[in-house]
Amino acid sequence: MLRSYALWIGVMLCLLAGCDPGEPTYKVDLRVRETPSVQQEDHSITYAYLPQYSHTISYQKHHQLVAYLRQKTGLNIRQIFPDTFDGHLEMVGQGKIDLSFTNPYIYIQMAHRYGAKAFARIVEKEGGARYKGQIICRADNPNIHSLEDCRGKRWIAVDPWSGGGYLFPLTLFHDHGITRSDFQEIAFSPGPGGKQEKVVLAVCAGKYDIGTIRQGTLDVVVNKIDPRAIRVLAETNWYPGWVFSSRGGLDPEIVAAVKTALLALDSKDPEHRPILEAAQIVGVIASVDADYDAVRDAVRQIDGPATP
Incomplete structure (x- = not known):
């Protein structure tokens, strides 16, 4: 008991020794807060x-x-x-x-x-x-040989805001009397980025009957598919x-x-x-x-x- 009391006294003396009675005290108001400034990055x-x-x-x-x-x-x-x-x-x-x-x-x-x-x-x-869009299908698809054959088929396009991959082919279909309602389905390439490639891969895998891409996309995917597996059915006007x-x-x-x-x-x-x-x-x-x-x-x- 005495040993514990002595230890307590020793601790208190050490704490008191660390306090300088001549050092001023400050009152901290926690209600007042200051947001630290952050150095702004150079404008880019x-x-x-x-x-x-x-x-x-x-x-x-x-x-x-x-x-x-x-x-x-x-x-x-x-x-x-x-x-x-x-x-x-x-x-x-x-x-x-x-x-x-x-x-x-x-x-x-x-x-x-x-x-x-x-x-x-x-x-x-x-x-x-200028550039243009392309309508593609599998090269071995026996049911698609012309734009008219695209009626009732499943179509995958790049994006609703794509020119060569949607708008230009849609305009070409309209020129041949084919409207959105004439397709069994119109889907758009999923996910972020890579939309052009995904259209080609989806058609190549047989998930969709036709796809629409911008001219030049087939050159980008030559390392992913056998280019002979895809046939360009039609091309749009130049824009x-x-x-x-x-x-x-x-x-x-x-x-x-x-x-x-x-x-x-x-x-x-x-x-x-x-x-x-x-x-x-x-x-x-x-x-x-x-x-x-x-x-x-x-x-x-x-x-x-x-x-x-």
Whole structure:
């Protein structure tokens, strides 16, 4: 008992020794709180490739281009990756995407809803500054040989906002008197990114009778399927190509700097060639909003005059 008491006395003496009677005391009011300041990151310009392919492919195609733009403009441009076409649209509306590389169907929606402005478009090896959609089926499908044979069939498209993978083929079907109601089913490629590839794989696996993709997609999936397993049933008309656009309100000087850098890309320049080859383009030309009126006409043909 005495030993415990002595130990207690010793502890108290140690505690008292640690207190300086000359040190002022402070009253703490826990009701008053101060939010610590956080150092803000330097402002960056966000660049997004519409997720028609997987994020990995989107990165592989454009990360050299983004690095080139950073170098040429001096701007802190970084690539971000929306998961879906709808997500891309929403992020533009929220001001989270400054620069977009999209199909023309998404572009006219961004322009109508959020004031996006086209300033350049790509030139491809096949088609130049235009591109088109393709309707595909299994090569060994004995029941499909023409567009008329697509009636009553199961159709998988890329996305409701896809140009080559939905809008352009739908317009072609309408030109032949075939409407949405004539199909047994219209499905859209599931999940984030990789939508074009998934259409081809779904048709190849026999899950759907026909699929619609943009021209060039079959070249992307040559390592995943036997290309002889797929037959191109029909191709759509040509439409203006993929477009670079800026969100509404973005500083015009930023847009001008990026546009100048893009237009300077030259396939004959050994430093530029790898950039263009990775992006699977041969160059970039100037563009304006009116270049996409043909796409607006296609939308009106399908959905009526009230559409943008």
